[in-house]
Amino acid sequence: MKIEKKIKDKKQLLEFLEKKGVLITANRRMARSALASYGKSQVTKGRSAWETPEILTFGAWIEKCALFSLYPEDAPGSHPVQGDNKAGGAVKSTPCRAILLSPLQERMIWEDIIERSTRGSGLLALSSAAAAASTAWALAHEWKVVLKRGPLWESGDPAAFLNWAGQFDLLCAKNNWIDHARLPMILTEAFKSGRMQAPGAICLFGFDEFTPAQTGLFEILAGCGAKLFIHEPTAHNTRAYRTGFIDAATELFSAAKWARAIVESDPNLRVGVIIFDLSARSNEVLRVFEEVCHPDSALLCSGHQDLAFNISYGQSLSDYPLVRAALLILALSADRFSITDWSELLRSPFIAQANTEIHSRAKMDAYLREHGENFITIRRFLKIFDKGQDNKWPAGFKNCLKRFSALVTGLPKRQLPSGWAETFNQMTKAFAWPGDRTSDSREFQQTVATQDALLQLAGLDRVAPSGWTRKKALSAFEKHVSSTIFQPEQKNAPIQITGFLEAAGQDFDRVRITGLHHECWPAPARPNPFLPIGLQREKNLPHSSPAREVSYAKKITERLLVSAPEIIVSYPISDGENELFASPLIAGLPEVDRKTPYDYGEFIMPAASLATDPLATPEIVPKSAMETIRDAKGPEVAKGQKISGGTGMIKAQAACPFKAFSHYRLSAKRLELPVSGLSPAERGILVHAALEYVWGLLKNQKTLLSMKEEEIEEIVGRGVASAMGDMAKNRPDLFSGRFGKIETLRLKGLISECLELEKNRSPFTVIQREERIDAEISGLRLTTIVDRIDRLVDGRLVIIDYKTGKAGVNSWTEERMEEPQLPLYSTIMKEPLAGVFFLQVKKGDCEYKGVASDDHVIPGAIVIGGEKDKIFTSYDCLDELVLEWKKRLYILADEILSGHAPVAPVDPNKVCKYCDLKPLCRIEVFR
Numbered sequence: 001m002k003i004e005k006k007i008k009d010k011k012q013l014l015e016f017l018e019k020k021g022v023l024i025t026a027n028r029r030m031a032r033s034a035l036a037s038y039g040k041s042q043v044t045k046g047r048s049a050w051e052t053p054e055i056l057t058f059g060a061w062i063e064k065c066a067l068f069s070l071y072p073e074d075a076p077g078s079h080p081v082q083g084d085n086k087a088g089g090a091v092k093s094t095p096c097r098a099i100l101l102s103p104l105q106e107r108m109i110w111e112d113i114i115e116r117s118t119r120g121s122g123l124l125a126l127s128s129a130a131a132a133a134s135t136a137w138a139l140a141h142e143w144k145v146v147l148k149r150g151p152l153w154e155s156g157d158p159a160a161f162l163n164w165a166g167q168f169d170l171l172c173a174k175n176n177w178i179d180h181a182r183l184p185m186i187l188t189e190a191f192k193s194g195r196m197q198a199p200g201a202i203c204l205f206g207f208d209e210f211t212p213a214q215t216g217l218f219e220i221l222a223g224c225g226a227k228l229f230i231h232e233p234t235a236h237n238t239r240a241y242r243t244g245f246i247d248a249a250t251e252l253f254s255a256a257k258w259a260r261a262i263v264e265s266d267p268n269l270r271v272g273v274i275i276f277d278l279s280a281r282s283n284e285v286l287r288v289f290e291e292v293c294h295p296d297s298a299l300l301c302s303g304h305q306d307l308a309f310n311i312s313y314g315q316s317l318s319d320y321p322l323v324r325a326a327l328l329i330l331a332l333s334a335d336r337f338s339i340t341d342w343s344e345l346l347r348s349p350f351i352a353q354a355n356t357e358i359h360s361r362a363k364m365d366a367y368l369r370e371h372g373e374n375f376i377t378i379r380r381f382l383k384i385f386d387k388g389q390d391n392k393w394p395a396g397f398k399n400c401l402k403r404f405s406a407l408v409t410g411l412p413k414r415q416l417p418s419g420w421a422e423t424f425n426q427m428t429k430a431f432a433w434p435g436d437r438t439s440d441s442r443e444f445q446q447t448v449a450t451q452d453a454l455l456q457l458a459g460l461d462r463v464a465p466s467g468w469t470r471k472k473a474l475s476a477f478e479k480h481v482s483s484t485i486f487q488p489e490q491k492n493a494p495i496q497i498t499g500f501l502e503a504a505g506q507d508f509d510r511v512r513i514t515g516l517h518h519e520c521w522p523a524p525a526r527p528n529p530f531l532p533i534g535l536q537r538e539k540n541l542p543h544s545s546p547a548r549e550v551s552y553a554k555k556i557t558e559r560l561l562v563s564a565p566e567i568i569v570s571y572p573i574s575d576g577e578n579e580l581f582a583s584p585l586i587a588g589l590p591e592v593d594r595k596t597p598y599d600y601g602e603f604i605m606p607a608a609s610l611a612t613d614p615l616a617t618p619e620i621v622p623k624s625a626m627e628t629i630r631d632a633k634g635p636e637v638a639k640g641q642k643i644s645g646g647t648g649m650i651k652a653q654a655a656c657p658f659k660a661f662s663h664y665r666l667s668a669k670r671l672e673l674p675v676s677g678l679s680p681a682e683r684g685i686l687v688h689a690a691l692e693y694v695w696g697l698l699k700n701q702k703t704l705l706s707m708k709e710e711e712i713e714e715i716v717g718r719g720v721a722s723a724m725g726d727m728a729k730n731r732p733d734l735f736s737g738r739f740g741k742i743e744t745l746r747l748k749g750l751i752s753e754c755l756e757l758e759k760n761r762s763p764f765t766v767i768q769r770e771e772r773i774d775a776e777i778s779g780l781r782l783t784t785i786v787d788r789i790d791r792l793v794d795g796r797l798v799i800i801d802y803k804t805g806k807a808g809v810n811s812w813t814e815e816r817m818e819e820p821q822l823p824l825y826s827t828i829m830k831e832p833l834a835g836v837f838f839l840q841v842k843k844g845d846c847e848y849k850g851v852a853s854d855d856h857v858i859p860g861a862i863v864i865g866g867e868k869d870k871i872f873t874s875y876d877c878l879d880e881l882v883l884e885w886k887k888r889l890y891i892l893a894d895e896i897l898s899g900h901a902p903v904a905p906v907d908p909n910k911v912c913k914y915c916d917l918k919p920l921c922r923i924e925v926f927r
Contacts, residue, residue, distance in 0.1 A: 022054045024056060025056070027057060029498065030205055069190045070198065099462070104456045104460065113168055136530035139531065140181075143540075144213065153532060175462075184213040200226065202221065202228055206506075207785055229726070238560050238563075238565060240589050242582055246573060253288055271510045273496070279499060281819065282874055312496070313488065314485045323431060327478060329433060332404060337381075339673070346368075347365060350434045352399075352431055353394070357708060364384075364393055378401060383389050400430055414468060417460035449484070511560070511568070512568050516583040517572055522550045525544065641784075646783055650892055651820050653896055653907060658921050660896065686720075686723045689723035698766070701758060760859055768786060768789040773825075809850055809862075812872075834853050835853060835861065837858065848861055851878065852878070
């Protein structure tokens with residue numbers, strides 16, 4: 001390829017653009033950067049308006065030329081033929097009726113071909129196969145691989161692809177379609193034949209290599225009179241170092257804090273952070289850099305129109321909350337909607353009246369999580385509004401849902417994609433998406449991108465003439481949005497975060513390169529599965545062989561290591577399981593020698609020059625004396641004040657005072673999330689309700705022993721039906737069908753097993769079932785519910801608490817009891833006690849666990865002072881144990897009354913494991 005001249009500095013590049021040269025870049029980031037630099041130079045010259053230079057990516061440029069070639073009368077900014085040209089004399093352009101397919105149209109054609117084929121009909125990941133086949137088709141045309149039957153194409157995936165490619169080619173020829181892979185070849189012929197006139201000068205910017213198709217096109221352009229220039233970035237006299245970090249997360253945090261420190265020390269510096277696996281970690285990178293550069297971004301009231309950094313790789317369009325809200329609305333048309341999706345839609349700020357109904361929608365979200373089922377239909381959801389009192393539910397959301405329901409009721413079974421695009425648009429309008437709040441720049445761009453995706457869907461009429469079902473249209477739209485990488489435009493930022501390829505042609509003052517460990521760089525070979533490997537290596541296709549990857553990696557590494565005067569290259573030394581080492585391509589760089597490990601958590605560091613310590617960052621905030629205040633006490637409970645929570649509050653205070661204060665004084669608790677079927681708590685509720693009903697009929701053990709098996713079975717069945725009927729009022733769909741039958745059998749067996757255990761006790765009468773009791777401990781007023789109280793023949797009481805999980809009494813001798821409910825019940829009884837017990841209600845493992853005053857209470861139970869007593873050996877009788885319990889409970893009650901609330905879990909490994917307060921107490925930060 002004949003190159004007229006190399007352009008090495010920015011001044012020459014700007015002069016080239018002022019002379020109406022065409023700048024073709026390797027990616028969008030370079031095009032945006034070059035356009036911004038040109039605009040800045042024009043402003044510097046005092047100009048208020050100027051003609052926009054032609055700066056395009058290679059893909060955008062060939063598509064623009066193709067549009068002129070296909071529709072010469074309509075294409076703006078084209079290069080019309082005037083008079084003679086060197087390729088073929090006087091030529092007159094003639095409109096062509098060929099159609100240029102969109103990327104989405106191409107993908108749907110590939111999917112349809114593969115789905116109808118013998119090899120593709122059983123594929124689980126049809127979209128992935130279509131994407132790989134489309135990539136193979138593009139590679140074949142870019143690298144001039146001939147798709148022709150031969151020994152290399154006879155079996156396996158290449159044979160299947162060759163068949164699919166033949167069908168794709170026939171379809172395109174039959175319908176006069178043109179795909180993007182063939183554009184360079186078509187334009188080459190157009191310039192060569194003289195149907196199009198070549199631009200006067202072209203500069204190629206940021207290309208690490210050229211494909212044979214690109215080379216052929218540029219050679220033809222040169223032959224048609226175009227002058228070819230290539231931009232060669234300045235090679236700096238670089239000081240480069242390497243260093244390792246404990247893991248990739250630590251490495252990323254270090255890079256973010258280093259970049260912020262450099263910019264704060266001199267805002268005019270241009271900092272580059274080049275991340276090896278940026279495409280796979282884009283969400284993590286965004287989160288870390290927002291946390292470091294904009295710490296207030298986590299606050300609900302904050303927002304950043306202009307970030308201090310710019311990431312070259314965007315996120316999937318579907319990952320943006322605004323777009324996600326639109327997809328959730330469309331998914332409602334499937335009728336059954338998961339509780340998590342309902343919750344997300346309720347909390348979305350991108351639907352009508354989201355701001356004015358924020359509190360009522362939050363309450364409804366909490367209600368659904370606590371009382372709802374895992375899946376709720378629209379009809380069922382609308383019925384929930386009827387349960388609202390005093391207009392506590394969001395009326396605006398209800399109206400949106402009614403409009404949506406009316407819209408989807410009359411939907412056709414099939415229609416063209418354009419019809420579904422209009423339907424989907426109406427669906428989002430039913431919820432007034434994207435809401436009535438003022439959108440910022442990034443949200444506006446996301447809205448436009450979503451509307452453009454709908455237009456792309458409408459354009460599929462050409463490839464789906466028979467129409468689609470709603471399910472297929474929605475699936476196609478969702479896949480398109482998910483596969484679309486979107487990056488909002490924003491002002492130029494001092495910190496530029498790029499991948500390895502995007503960094504080409506960039507010029508920085510400081511550079512940080514991350515992720516270069518030996519297992520990823522050079523990258524392993526990844527030949528395309530649909531092209532013969534031998535042919536790929538023969539043509540030297542990307543990723544075709546280890547040798548090719550090593551050669552390419554060397555070229556990229558050499559370019560990066562001269563991209564700034566000062567460069568730090570880093571790598572993780574572990575991936576959590578395996579030890580990692582520096583890539584061999586950076587092994588020659590000097591290792592940073594630090595006397596202490598680099599602590600990424602310590603941001604304020606003494607100022608130092610890069611020459612003495614490359615990882616040092618300037619001091620950002622002057623050091624000053626800090627006063628530490630330990631605040632572990634809340635307000636005292638007012639005299640006579642009653643706190644809800646019952647024994648749960650005492651239990652929480654014993655486990656961790658902060659937990660009790662947060663849950664029961666601040667009412668801070670996590671939102672529940674329904675599970676498929678029944679949660680453990682709901683199963684416990686069914687057992688309690690069934691046993692309450694059964695003992696309400698039996699009354700005492702004498703009645704139980706006198707009844708026949710079939711009579712007992714009938715009573716148990718009534719108890720189970722009553723319990724399930726009460727729960728079914730809130731969850732009507734749950735117990736219908738097979739699940740209800742299975743749960744009925746389970747409960748009947750469990751209750752029957754418990755009753756068999758009761759037959760072996762000494763005679764008793766049940767005097768209280770699930771009864772509410774008011775109690776007072778050291779001035780702390782509580783209301784609690786005792787599962788059951790039995791009276792023995794001698795008049796003494798036995799307190800029973802049902803447990804559907806494992807029950808234990810070992811903690812009853814500890815200062816802060818893990819299970820204080822039964823000790824609490826025993827201290828408020830006014831009559832003599834014979835024993836306190838957990839009744840463990842588990843299939844095949846029903847038993848009493850507790851302590852009794854003598855052997856006659858419950859056979860086999862622990863008796864204080866008895867042979868089996870290994871726990872309560874310090875006490876002579878049950879009354880003495882109860883008195884000790886009372887003392888310990890008084891201490892806990894006094895703590896609650898005084899507001900004692902330090903973060904002090906008795907056993908962090910046990911108490912904190914499933915605690916929902918970690919974000920509030922931040923114990924993980926200090927452990």
